[in-house]
Structure formats: structure tokens, C-alpha cells
Amino acid sequence: MSPIHLALVGVGKxxxxxxxxxxxxxxxxxxxxxxxxxxxVNGIDNFTSIEEMLAAVPAIDAVSLCMPPQYRYRAxxxxxxxxxxxxxxxxxxxxxxxxEDLHALAAARGLSxxxxxxxxxxxxxxxxxxxxxxxxxxxxxxIWKEEVRQWHPNQEWIWQAGGLGVFDPGINALSIVTHxxxxxxxxxxxxxxFPENRDAPIAADITFTDAxxxxxxxxxxxxxxxxxxxxxxxxxxxxxxxxxxxGARLSIDGVLKHAEPEQEYPMLYKRFAxxxxxxxxxxxxxxxxxxxxxFMLGRRKFVDAFHD
Amino acid sequence: MSPIHLALVGVGKxxxxxxxxxxxxxxxxxxxxxxxxxxxVNGIDNFTSIEEMLAAVPAIDAVSLCMPPQYRYRAxxxxxxxxxxxxxxxxxxxxxxxxEDLHALAAARGLSxxxxxxxxxxxxxxxxxxxxxxxxxxxxxxIWKEEVRQWHPNQEWIWQAGGLGVFDPGINALSIVTHxxxxxxxxxxxxxxFPENRDAPIAADITFTDAxxxxxxxxxxxxxxxxxxxxxxxxxxxxxxxxxxxGARLSIDGVLKHAEPEQEYPMLYKRFAxxxxxxxxxxxxxxxxxxxxxFMLGRRKFVDAFHD
Numbered sequence: 001m002s003p004i005h006l007a008l009v010g011v012g013k014x015x016x017x018x019x020x021x022x023x024x025x026x027x028x029x030x031x032x033x034x035x036x037x038x039x040x041v042n043g044i045d046n047f048t049s050i051e052e053m054l055a056a057v058p059a060i061d062a063v064s065l066c067m068p069p070q071y072r073y074r075a076x077x078x079x080x081x082x083x084x085x086x087x088x089x090x091x092x093x094x095x096x097x098x099x100e101d102l103h104a105l106a107a108a109r110g111l112s113x114x115x116x117x118x119x120x121x122x123x124x125x126x127x128x129x130x131x132x133x134x135x136x137x138x139x140x141x142x143i144w145k146e147e148v149r150q151w152h153p154n155q156e157w158i159w160q161a162g163g164l165g166v167f168d169p170g171i172n173a174l175s176i177v178t179h180x181x182x183x184x185x186x187x188x189x190x191x192x193x194f195p196e197n198r199d200a201p202i203a204a205d206i207t208f209t210d211a212x213x214x215x216x217x218x219x220x221x222x223x224x225x226x227x228x229x230x231x232x233x234x235x236x237x238x239x240x241x242x243x244x245x246x247g248a249r250l251s252i253d254g255v256l257k258h259a260e261p262e263q264e265y266p267m268l269y270k271r272f273a274x275x276x277x278x279x280x281x282x283x284x285x286x287x288x289x290x291x292x293x294x295f296m297l298g299r300r301k302f303v304d305a306f307h308d
Numbered sequence: 309m310s311p312i313h314l315a316l317v318g319v320g321k322x323x324x325x326x327x328x329x330x331x332x333x334x335x336x337x338x339x340x341x342x343x344x345x346x347x348x349v350n351g352i353d354n355f356t357s358i359e360e361m362l363a364a365v366p367a368i369d370a371v372s373l374c375m376p377p378q379y380r381y382r383a384x385x386x387x388x389x390x391x392x393x394x395x396x397x398x399x400x401x402x403x404x405x406x407x408e409d410l411h412a413l414a415a416a417r418g419l420s421x422x423x424x425x426x427x428x429x430x431x432x433x434x435x436x437x438x439x440x441x442x443x444x445x446x447x448x449x450x451i452w453k454e455e456v457r458q459w460h461p462n463q464e465w466i467w468q469a470g471g472l473g474v475f476d477p478g479i480n481a482l483s484i485v486t487h488x489x490x491x492x493x494x495x496x497x498x499x500x501x502f503p504e505n506r507d508a509p510i511a512a513d514i515t516f517t518d519a520x521x522x523x524x525x526x527x528x529x530x531x532x533x534x535x536x537x538x539x540x541x542x543x544x545x546x547x548x549x550x551x552x553x554x555g556a557r558l559s560i561d562g563v564l565k566h567a568e569p570e571q572e573y574p575m576l577y578k579r580f581a582x583x584x585x586x587x588x589x590x591x592x593x594x595x596x597x598x599x600x601x602x603f604m605l606g607r608r609k610f611v612d613a614f615h616d
Contacts, residue, residue, distance in 0.1 A: 073494070077519060095601035096404070097494035097594070101519060104492070161498075161607040184412070186381070186405035190469075199607050211385060211409060286405070292600035293403035299469040299507050300608065 003030040004085075004276060007060045009050050009075055010067030011039030013155070014089060018118075019064055022265035028273035033057045036067075050075045054082045062112075062276060065089060068157035069164070073098040076113075080105050085112040085276050087268075091171055091288045092116075094162040103283045113281040114272045117175035121267040122247025123260040128232070129180040131252065135238040137181075139215040143231045144173045145224035148202070154308050158200065165200025167291045169230075170220035174287040176232060176247050177218075183210045187290060190298030195306035202306055206294055311338040312393075312584060315368045317358050317383055318375030319347030321463070322397060326426075327372055330573035336581035341365045344375075358383045362390045370420075370584060373397060376465035377472070381406040384421075388413045393420040395580050399479055399596050400424075402470040411591045421589040422580045425483035429575040430555025431568040436540070437488040439560065443546035445489075447523040451539045452481045453532035456510070462616050466508065473508025475599045477538075478528035482595040484540060484555050485526075491518045495598060498606030503614035510614055514602055 006029040008015055020041065023031050033045045035053040040046040047053035054060065062085035065075050069091050076093075079086050080102065092115035093099040099115065106113035119125070146169055157163045164171065178185065185208045193203040202223060208216040230246035239253040250258040275282050314337040316323055328349065331339050341353045343361040348354040355361035362368065370393035373383050377399050384394050384401075388410065400423035401407040407423065414421035427433070454477055465471045472479065486493065493516045501511040510531060516524040538554035547561040558566040583590050 094605050095494050096597050096604075097492065097601050100597075101492050101494060105519065162605040164604075184405065184409050186403050186409060188402075194608070211413065289404050289408075289600075292597075292604040293405050295603040296404075296472075296600040297402050297470040300502070 004028055004273060005030055005032045005059050005061045007031070007033040007035065007053060007057065007063045008041065009035045009053075009063055009065050011036035011041060012066060015039070015066040018265040019066055022269050025266060026269045026273070029269060032059060050078050054078060054084070060084055062087065062272070069094045070157065070160070070162045073102065076102050077105065080109055080111055080113070083109065083111065087114045087116060087272050090115075090117050090175070091164065091168075091291070092283070092285065093288070096285055096289060096292055099283065099285055099288070103281060106281050110279065112272075112276045112279065113283055114275060115283040115285065116268050116272075117172070117284070117287060118264040118268055119172035119175050119247050120179050121264045121271075122176070123262060124243055124250035124258040125176055125180060125247045127250045127258040128241065128243045128247075131238070131241055131250070132180055132234065132236070133182055135236040137214065138235040138237070140177070140232065140234045142173050142177060142216075142218035143229045143233070144170055145219065145221040145229040147224050147228065148222035149308065159198045159306075161199040163200050164291060165198070166202055166204055166220045166222045167294070169222075170204065170218070171287045171291055172246065173218060173220070173230070173232065174290050176243070177216075178284075178286045178290070180243075181210070181214075183212065183214070184286070185210045185214065185216060185290075187293045187297055190294040191301055192294065192298045193301050193303045195304060196302050197305040202303065204294060204298070206298075312336055312581060313338055313340045313367050313369045315339070315341040315343065315361060315365065315371045316349065317343045317361075317371055317373050319344035319349060320374060323347070323374040326573040327374055330577050333574060334577045334581070337577060340367060358386050362386060362392070368392055370395065370580070378402045378465065378468070378470045381410065384410050385413065388417055388419055388421070391417065391419065393584050395422045395424060395576075398423075398425055398483070399472065399476075399599070400591070400593065401596070404593055404596055404600055407591065407593055407596070411589060414589050418587065420580075420583045420587065421591055422583060423591040423593065424576050424580075425480070425592070425595060426572040426576055427480035427483050427555050428487050429572045429579075430484070431570060432551055432558035432566040433484055433488060433555045435558050435566040436549065436551045436555075439546070439549055439558070440488055440542065440544070441490055443544040445522065446543040446545070448485070448489075448540065448542045450481050450485060450524075450526035451537045451541070452478050453527065453529040453537045455532055455536065456530035457616065467506045467614075469507040471508050472599060473506070474510055474512055474528045474530045475602070477530075478512065478526070479595050479599055480554065481526060481528070481538070481540065482598050484551070485524075486592075486594045486598070488551075489518070489522075491520065491522070492594070493518045493522065493524060493598075495601045495605055498602040499609055500602065500606045501609050501611045503612060504610050505613040510611065512602060512606070514606075
């Protein structure tokens with residue numbers, strides 16, 4: 001099968017860390033162009049705007065959008081309007097409503113839109129889903145605590161309104177939880193901690209439930225020094241499940257059941273090729289909907305100023 | 309046709325002001341029971357919980373839920389699980405996700421769920437929709453300014469997290485705007501003003517656009533003394549449209565085109581009967597989705613404490 005001609009928009013940290021190496025290895029895609037205000041990719045045509053790139057390189061079949069979410073709609077709309085398939089980094093947009101609009105536009109044009117959630121492709125996620133489907137869940141705790149200075153050094157956009165703050169990593173947890181649980185969940189209570197000098201939260205405590213009264217809570221914190229935690233722990237009728245390392249490892253009652261090398265972004269590109277060839281979209285907004293719900297329902301608390 | 313046996317849950321201000329008089333006059337419904345922590349309705353059986361009421365009065369066909377949104381899911385879930393059709397006051401829930409869950413439950417049980425938006429039934433709303441469909445819109449301004457002390461005296465729940473604050477009236481404007489505009493809109497910028505002693509905003513400034521770049525803004529304010537404003541003003545190729553009085557009156561270039569007596573809640577009950585008899589639901593979450601988007605994307609600003 002001939003490769004899909006891909007263009008990358010937004011050449012920043014996530015593009016260099018994950019997208020470019022995954023595209024390079026993918027048998028499905030050939031990178032033909034890039035557009036970015038700040039960065040360039042060696043060996044291909046580079047542009048400073050997506051509009052300019054789309055006009056100059058008609059051979060582009062699909063685009064991957066890696067800029068901050070606040071700027072994603074305009075680029076996605078331009079690409080879909082030009083007849084290109086679109087891969088959206090997470091979160092898929094700055095609002096739920098704009099993602100709904102893009103989804104409708106893709107459907108109307110017969111194009112594939114992919115709202116990607118890389119953590120859903122972490123190695124042990126499917127095994128965890130299978131385990132939970134086989135038992136009764138008594139409670140679940142999500143503990144997502146990392147050091148923002150290490151993972152998002154000087155990324156101003158993440159602290160701006162719409163940048164989501166600690167929900168930027170937290171939404172990875174939510175993308176896993178909504179995938180592995182047997183029923184839809186919803187928030188009943190939330191507290192969001194905002195540094196007094198920032199427009200996005202640095203920590204959040206969230207209580208969820210489901211139609212059957214599930215006891216589910218999540219703790220997100222960006223002030224964790226030392227050991228970093230990306231763990232989902234469930235007490236079940238078949239023992240204690242620990243999905244750790246952001247979905248990398250699964251253990252039941254302390255016995256390691258599943259651990260494989262991480263392949264999240266290669267799998268995302270495999271999935272993108274699959275939906276393009278099947279003529280479908282893959283847009284699940286549930287993780288972003290829970291974040292919006294947390295902001296709408298949550299209490300705001302103010303904490304010490306944060307300086308990078 | 310025999311009347312639908314209805315029960316009312318949450319006998320507070322909106323139930324007394326609107327629901328009870330509308331049900332009384334409706335040919336479609338007969339009120340058979342009520343449940344409330346605080347109030348009772350004369351001449352029918354009263355209960356203190358919905359669960360108790362559903363168990364005691366099997367003749368109930370449908371329930372209207374008028375309690376604050378933070379408590380609506382549990383009651384709606386109990387009613388749908390007992391095989392009853394459900395009318396949700398606005399907003400339909402404290403989170404988008406719980407409304408999605410109820411919608412799925414209603415569909416699975418073959419029951420009708422009605423997420424009501426009373427302002428969509430204001431007298432001149434359909435005429436405004438027709439006018440906008442016939443022309444090109446250059447810009448739209450939404451001005452929703454009222455005095456909270458007059459309209460929500462001592463309603464503590466409205467100031468609590470999840471009570472939505474000024475978005476409680478503002479969502480009425482959003483329910484009209486999303487109904488009369490030809491294309492879906494989404495927020496690009498928002499500022500929410502929180503009184504320093506409250507968990508919900510007292511004012512908000514919001515900028516929207518749509519796929520065609522519509523210039524749309526909304527100003528919500530709860531500190532308006534004197535003249536109250538519930539106006540939607542559009543500059544169009546066919547003149548200036550003013551939809552005023554919360555959808556009551558339509559004028560084009562200063563000429564009054566449409567003004568009829570207000571019948572919002574009677575029309576809501578007519579619609580509820582219609583969807584029950586047709587075996588359908590009517591759940592449009594767009595207005596609440598825009599509110600969640602405003603909370604997620606918006607900047608928070610702190611203003612003077614508010615005391616009732």
C-alpha cells in the first residue's frame with residue numbers, strides 16, 4: 001500500500017519527542033512537509049503557517065496537529081476544508097464545542113478525524129480493561145503526581161486559560177479510566193488549586209461515581225518532587241489491581257501480570273492509518289468532557305504562586 | 309386521550325412560580341404526587357423523598373425535577389430506573405457527563421427524557437430564527453444583565469460550586485442563541501468574575517465564533533440595578549435585529565415585528581407530552597456545554613464579596 005503523505009503542524013517538544021520518531025518508523029506514513037512558528041524539520045519543506053503549506057504542497061493527504069490546544073481549531077478547520085485527514089494531539093481542542101464542530105465537518109466531507117489519547121495505547125491498558133471486566137470493582141483511586149518543572153519546563157501556554165494546567169497530564173489518566181471502566185462515570189465533587197499568579201490549576205482532587213454508585217477518586221498534582229506517580233489502583237473482588245507507570249505495568253495482588261516496552265505513539269499512527277483506510281473517524285471526547293465538568297462543578301482554591 | 313400522571317420533585321420557587329400553574333392548566337397532565345425536602349402541594353399526596361414517592365404511588369407515569377442541578381442526577385436515575393419519563397428543569401445537570409448517562413439510560417429503557425430550555429419557547433424566538441435564516445449576520449451581541457437579589461433572593465445553591473452563578477440566567481441566553489443561529493458556535497475567550505467569598509461567578513464576558521468566523525459576544529452580569537436587560541442584538545444585511553425581554557419581543561430596525569404574551573412553561577409541558585406520546589427524548593446539551601467550555605477556557609478574575 002502506498003504511504004499516506006503526512007504534514008506536521010507545530011514543531012515543538014511533543015513533535016520532536018514523539019511524533020517525528022514514530023512517523024519515521026511508520027510504514028503507513030511519509031512526512032512531506034511541516035509548518036511551525038518556531039521549529040523546522042530537516043530534509044522536508046518547511047512553512048510558517050498551515051495555510052501557506054496547504055496551498056504549496058497539494059500532495060498532502062493528512063496532517064498531524066501538535067500546537068497548543070488553544071490554536072488547534074483553526075488549523076484543523078483549514079486542513080479539513082482543504083480535504084485533508086486530521087490527527088489531533090491531546091487534548092483535541094480548547095473547548096468541547098469546537099471539537100463537536102470539527103467532527104461534524106469531517107463527517108460532512110467524508111474525512112477522518114482522530115482525537116488521539118496516547119495513554120490509551122500504553123502497554124498494560126487493555127489487560128487492565130480485561131481484568132476489570134471479569135470482576136466486581138469496589139473502589140478505584142487515581143494518583144497522578146508529577147513535577148511540572150521536569151515535564152513542562154517553561155511551557156507558558158500550559159498555564160494560560162485553556163492550557164488546562166495539571167489536567168494536561170491528568171487527562172491522560174482520565175483517558176485510561178474512561179477506557180478501562182465498564183460503565184460511564186461522572187464527577188460529583190472537585191477542588192481545583194490555582195497558583196495565585198496563574199490561570200490554570202496546579203492540583204485537583206476529584207470524586208466520581210457511576211450509575212451503580214462506584215467509589216472513584218482522582219488526585220492530580222504538579223508539585224511532586226522525587227518519585228513520580230502515574231498509578232490507577234482498584235480494589236476488586238478478585239484482588240488489588242495496580243496499573244502503574246501511566247499504564248505501563250499491571251499487577252494483581254502484587255504479582256506483575258503485564259509489562260511490555262512502551263509503543264504509544266507508533267500505535268497512534270497505526271490507528272490513524274487504519275481509520276483513514278476504513279473511511280472513519282475516532283473522536284471520543286469523554287476525557288475532555290470530564291475536565292470541563294471539573295472546571296464547571298469544581299471549587300476553586302488559591303495556593304502559592306508558581307514560578308518556573 | 310387520558311392525562312399523563314405526573315409527580316413533581318423539588319417544591320421551591322420555580323415549581324410554585326411556573327410548574328404548578330402550567331400543570332394545573334395543562335390538558336395533558338394530571339398532578340398526582342409531589343416530593344420535596346422543604347415544600348408541599350395542597351390536595352395531593354406529598355413525600356419527603358422521590359424514592360418513597362415512587363414506591364408508594366405506582367400510578368405515576370412521569371416526573372418533573374425542579375430541585376437544584378447538583379441533586380438532579382440521583383432523582384432522574386431513580387425515576388428512569390422505575391420506568392418513569394423525566395422532565396429536567398434547566399440546567400439539566402451539574403455535569404455534562406451525568407446528562408449523557410441519563411440520556412443513554414432513557415434510550416435503553418424506551419423512556420422519554422426532556423432537557424428543558426424554557427427560554428427557547430419565549431414568544432418571539434421562532435420569528436428571530438426565521439429572520440436570521442433569511443439574511444447574513446454581521447455580528448451579534450448578547451446582553452443579559454439582571455439583579456440577582458431580585459431574581460434569586462437567598463438562593464444559596466446558586467452560589468455554590470455547580471450552581472453556575474450568573475450562568476444560571478446566562479444559560480437561558482445561550483439556549484436561545486444556539487437555537488436561532490444557523491451554525492454551531494464555540495467559545496474562543498472568556499473572563500469569569502468571582503466574588504471573593506463565592507464559588508460561582510457573578511459576571512462573565514464571553515467571545516464566541518463559528519466556522520465562518522462569526523463575531524459574537526455575550527455579557528452576563530448579576531449586579532445590574534434599575535433597568536434589567538435580556539437582549540440579543542444582531543447587525544445583519546437586512547437591518548438591526550433586537551430580540552428583547554428574554555425572547556419576548558422582536559424588532560427590526562426599530563419596528564416591532566412580534567410580541568405575544570409569554571407562555572414558556574405551558575409550551576414546555578405541551579412539548580413534554582408530545583415527546584412522551586411519540587416515544588422520543590429531547591436532550592440538547594449545547595447550552596450547558598458552552599457553560600462548561602466557558603469555565604474550562606475562561607480566565608478567573610476576583611471581585612468584591614457578594615452578600616445577599
